[in-house]
Amino acid sequence: MKGLVIKNTGSWYTVLTDDGSTVDCKIKGNFRIKGIRSTNPVAVGDRVEISILPTANSQQPTAWITEIEDRRNYIIRKSINLSKQSHILAANVDQALLVITVSKPETSTTFIDRFLASAEAYRVPVILVFNKTDLLNDDEQRYQQLMIQLYQTIGYECRAISAQTGDGVDALHDLLEGKITLLSGNSGVGKSTLINRLIPHANLRTADISDVHQMGMHTTTFSEMIPLDGHSSFLTPHSSFLIDTPGIKGFGTFDMEREELTSYFKEIFEFSKQCRFSDCTHTHEPGCAVLKAVEDHYIAQSRYQSYLSMLDDKDENKYREAF
Secondary structure, three states: OEEEEEEEOOOOEEEEEOOOOEEEEEOOOOOOEOOEOEOOOOOOOOEEEEEEEOOOOOOOOEEEEEEEOOOOOEEEEEOOOOOOOEEEEEEOOOEEEEEEOEOOOEOOHHHHHHHHHHHHHOOOOEEEEEOOHHHOOHHHHHHHHHHHHHHHHHOOEEEEOOOOOOOOOHHHHHHHOOOEEEEEEOOOOOHHHHHHHHOHHHOOOOOOOOOOOOOOOOOOOOEEEEEOOOOOOOOOOOOOEEEEOOOOOOOOOOOOOHHHHHHHOHHHHHHHOOOOOOOOOOOOOOOOHHHHHHHOOOOOHHHHHHHHHHHHHHHHOOOOOOO
16 A cells, blocks of 8 residues: 655654555664664655554554655755764655744754755755844844845745745745645744644644743654645645654755755856866865855855855764754
8 A cells, every 4th residue: 555654753754645544654673774874764755655454352443554656855964973874854746935033033044055955955945934023123124135135146936925924825825826835943943833823723732932042942753745725635736744853953965966066056067167276175276266255245154154054064073963
C-alpha cells in the first residue's frame, strides 16, 4: 500500500494512504536512505510504501514503512547534536515560506541566507514573509523595508504581514493554492499564529516570547502536513498543504561543496562570471569581480559575510548554532 507521510513525531509516522485513510507507522531501526546520513530517514512529504501486519486479540494492526520513493527535492540542514548527520525538514515541496521577524525575536540575515542557499541547492522557491509588522517602531520599520528591498532586488518575493492582526495574511492564500508549502523560521516568529490565521480549524498552540532572552519558545514539537481545506483527503495535483515544522535556532548547511556554493547566491553567481579565474573563491584573488561588487555596494556586505561563513563550514566541519 502506498501513501504520503503527513506527520512525524520522531518515533511514529502518520501516512495518508492513496485510498484516503490514515495509518500510524513505524520504521525498522536500521532503515536508512542511500547516500544520506540523516537523523530522520523518513520526512513529512515523503511518498512511501507501507506494510500492515495484523495483530492478535483485535488490537490495532502494526504498520511498517518498507520503502521510500525517490524525492524530487527536500530542505535539509545539519543536525544540531550530530554535526556529520543531517536533518530533513520536509520532502517533495513546491515552495517554502520563510517567516522572518526583525524584532522580538530578530532573525539574522545569516540565518536567512543559509536557508535560501539550501533551498537554491534543491531548487525550492522561497517566499520571505516578514511577520509582526504591528509591533515595529519607526526604526524597525525602516530596517524591515531595507531588508525587503535587498531580497527583492536579488529576486526573492517578499511579503509584510501581521499574523496577530491579520494584516496582509489573506493575500497569502493565493500563493498557497494548489501547492505543498513548507513553513519554516526561527522559534518565536509566529508560525503557529500564522497557521491559525490561515487555517482557523488548525488550533495550534502558541506561546509568548521569553522576556529574558527575547527568543521564541517551541510550541510545535513535530512536523505535520496540514490541509488548507481542513480535511485529510486524497492528495491530488491540486491539493493545498502547509507543512508546519518546529522552530529552529540555527541553520547549519550540509553536503555543500565549496566550488558549488557561489551558484546558491544569485547575485554573487552573476558577478562571478566576470572573475579573472574560473576557480575563484571570491576571497582574495586578483581580478575578482565579486570582491569589486562588494566594494562598490552592488553586493550587500551581509550577503557576502553569509557566503564566507558557509565557506568556513567545510573547514570547521561542525554545526554553527549561532547561524
